[in-house]
Amino acid sequence: MGAAASPEAELGPVRPAAGRAFRRWTMAGAFLAPTIVLLVAIAGFPLAYNLYNSFLHLVLTEPGTERFVGLANYRQLVASGDFLQPFIRTSFFTLVSVALEFVAGLGLALIMHRRFWGRGLVRAAVLVPWAVPTVVSGMLWKNMFDPGSGFVDWGLGALHLPGATTAWLNGVWTSWTVILVADAWKNTPFLALILLAGLQVIPDDLYEQARIDGAGVLRRFRHVTLPMLKPAVLVALIFRTLSAFLIFDVIYVITGGGPGSATETLSYVNWRAFLVETNFGYGGAISVALTLIALLIALVYMRVLRLET
Amino acid sequence: MVVTRRLAAALLGGSMLFLAACGSGGGTSGPVSIVFATQGLGAEGDASKKAVADFNKANPGIHVSILTLSPTANNAYQQLTQRFIAGSDTPDVITSDVIWPATFAKSGWILPLDRFHLNTGDFFAGQLKSGTYQGKLYAVPWFINAEGVYYRTDLVSSPPTSPQQLVQEAKAVMSSNPSIKTGFAFEGAKYEGVVTAFLNVLGGFGGSLDPSKIDSPENVQALTYLKNLIYQDHVSPPAVTSWQESNVQDQWLSGQAAFAMNWPYIFQLSEKAGSAVQGKTGWIPFPSSTGTPMSALGGDDLVINARSKHPDAAWKFIQYLTSPSVQIQRAIGAGDPPAVKSAYTQQLYSQAPYYRQEQAVFNVVEPRPVSPVYPQISEVLQTQLNAALTNQTSPEQALAAAQQQINGIVHGSGG
Known part of the structure; x- marks a missing residue:
């Protein structure tokens, strides 16, 4: 923010003519314009247009019935139960998946940070799941958990463990298990990579000093690694939390929201409103709710981020 | 100012080009061009291409071109609704899943076909129901499917x-x-x-x-x-x-x-050489002891875009696609069961005997609710x-x- 004010300050007390400052500002404006235009076009306009739509009765298969209905779509959202249950499910998924993926990602990052033979290969290999399109990895895990031909039930049976005949997608909690596993497999590498980058910028001197002061492995981790890693942790968490809250693809592929409606999240309900019902008014209202929640999550993280750095 | 003027000139030039491009489709001389929207993959796509080529050869006054739709029904539906909502006058003839015509008709996107006087007796009754909305016929059965x-x-x-x-x-x-x-x-x-x-x-x-x-x-x-x-x-x-x-x-x-x-396509796969169930396959409607058996209707209909500039040419093409010989060609080439009853002939059975058994299932087809x-x-x-x-x-x-x-x-x- 400070940088924006500097051009004027640089001109100093000379200030030969207002024209020079004016030209500088026009130059700055000209260079910034493409960014601003692009942002308005791809973010500002759709958001505003969607907000506008959310106050309309706008069903594409009913041409000629568009009309302003005020908050009716929002009232329907609250009254129909399309919001509360999916919101609880989405929050549950977000908390569990982000926690799981964070712990696993931190573990991976710590391992990859150590020096060992073939480290470069491991670092590259870890990224592979993240490079697989979610629809593909979703299908993959759906097949893995298939009771007849899948690897999971076969493996449980071979090891004489319970659950070898589980029809995973037949139950609510087992369905969530499949979704969480598929999501963690795909997204843990992303967290690991960001955390690894965070680990690499911690100066070795700090560890050396702590070692001289007599700190053991655990104390070094607690008092050196964790505090120094905090910015990376927050960046990783903010990205993952937001994308977990908008979860759609894994669920669409693996359960289709089933069994029954047990794994329908807010984005799933939103997809249905837009693309099954072609109801852009009601779908718009759900989108606005999702946007507000995402904004709130981002604000909370940014507040934490500012306090800590 | 110079910039503004140049920009305006460029915009004007661009829009004139655009208008010219749009206008060229509406010319009165030469053959009438119509667009047929259909799925284009595999044997079905090949059968469609062959039918279109044969039709173009036999009708020098009409030229049909194919607009390929997604093989996934949901995506194809979205491709079509986008064009309808935009008010496009093409595609003219459209392949429609049997569950779509009511929605299309209610939205005013497709043409009522009563004025063409289709001989409804030629088709299976259940599939005709799928194309009828508020007493008017909007869709002609193309091929039937039943479970x-x-x-x-x-x-x-x-x-x-x-x-x-x-x-x-x-x-x-x-x-x-x-x-x-x-x-x-x-x-x-x-x-x-x-x-x-x-x-x-x-x-x-x-x-x-x-x-x-x-x-x-x-x-x-x-x-x-x-x-x-x-x-x-x-x-x-x-x-x-x-x-x-x-x-x-x-x-x-x-x-x-x-x-x-x-669905019936399994019959063809079962009877292929090397299949574990070759020669051991029978197919019936789900049995009923109390009422009459029912089998869920699937398959595709043909509809005409309400904004089409050439509905008569479109109708002629639909008539061609639903003629018995073209239907038999498609049944043998692509495994799509004919929607026209008179296509179930010795010529069809001799090449694909299972169609004899399949008829029993098609006779009891029941559409899913015909509703927008x-x-x-x-x-x-x-x-x-x-x-x-x-x-x-x-x-x-x-x-x-x-x-x-x-x-x-x-x-x-x-x-």
Whole structure:
């Protein structure tokens, strides 16, 4: 923010003519314009247009019935139960998946940070799941958990463990298990990579000093690694939390929201409103709710981020 | 200022080019150009290309070109609705899944076809229903599809004549043949397929998918039957609640199932050399002891864009596609069963004998509710049927909840 004010300050007390400052500002404006235009076009306009739509009765298969209905779509959202249950499910998924993926990602990052033979290969290999399109990895895990031909039930049976005949997608909690596993497999590498980058910028001197002061492995981790890693942790968490809250693809592929409606999240309900019902008014209202929640999550993280750095 | 003027000139030039490009389609000289929107993959795509080429050769005054739609029904639907909403005058002739015409008709996107005086007696009655909205015909059947029950002729002595007999025979086959892991395979996943599976079974109990009678006692009986197959009779594994047609197909073609619910294309695959069920395949409508059997109607219709500039040429092309000889060509080349009854001839049977058996299933086809809000109705049914099959609610509760939500949908849309 400070940088924006500097051009004027640089001109100093000379200030030969207002024209020079004016030209500088026009130059700055000209260079910034493409960014601003692009942002308005791809973010500002759709958001505003969607907000506008959310106050309309706008069903594409009913041409000629568009009309302003005020908050009716929002009232329907609250009254129909399309919001509360999916919101609880989405929050549950977000908390569990982000926690799981964070712990696993931190573990991976710590391992990859150590020096060992073939480290470069491991670092590259870890990224592979993240490079697989979610629809593909979703299908993959759906097949893995298939009771007849899948690897999971076969493996449980071979090891004489319970659950070898589980029809995973037949139950609510087992369905969530499949979704969480598929999501963690795909997204843990992303967290690991960001955390690894965070680990690499911690100066070795700090560890050396702590070692001289007599700190053991655990104390070094607690008092050196964790505090120094905090910015990376927050960046990783903010990205993952937001994308977990908008979860759609894994669920669409693996359960289709089933069994029954047990794994329908807010984005799933939103997809249905837009693309099954072609109801852009009601779908718009759900989108606005999702946007507000995402904004709130981002604000909370940014507040934490500012306090800590 | 200079910049502004140049920009204006460029914009003007660009828009003139654009207008010229748009205008060129509307010329009066030369052959009339129409666009046919259809799926373009595999044998079906090849059959369509050949039909179009033959038609163009035989009709020098009309030139048909193909607009390829996505092979996935949902995506194709979105491709089409985008064009309709944008008010495009092409494509002229459109391939429409049997569950779409009511929505298209209500939106005013497709042409009523009454003025062309189609000879309706040529087609299977059930499929004509799918193209009729508020008493007017909007769609011509192109090829028919229907869902029935496959059974192993080497293991099942006589095809079942009642739902209960099907269960008993499945149990008997499973206990005497350890290689048969699945007594009755059907698709119970939360998607369109669970609705058609339910519709097939409804015929066995005298039920119906009439949106105002979803929670009828007959329907509850049918859903209870499906649920009992899994948890009480143990002839269907719990995994059926996540099975789609392709999973059922795998069970059947690998020879692991005694009975399997599926569409006619499986017949062709079963009879292929090297198939585990070659020469052991029979196909019937889901048996009924109380009412008349029903089989869920699938397949495609042909419709005309309401904004088409050349409806007469479009109609001529539709007539060509639904002529018996072209229908037989497609049936043999692409495995799409003819929608025209008179195409079921010795010429067809000699090359694909299973079409003889398939006719019995096509004669009892029943469309899913012909309603402009069918997509919403289907979503509700998919969720509730799957909830009952996965034991989250009872069949009574599931259908009562479905009825309540469907009433809301039908009432909300004003028709």
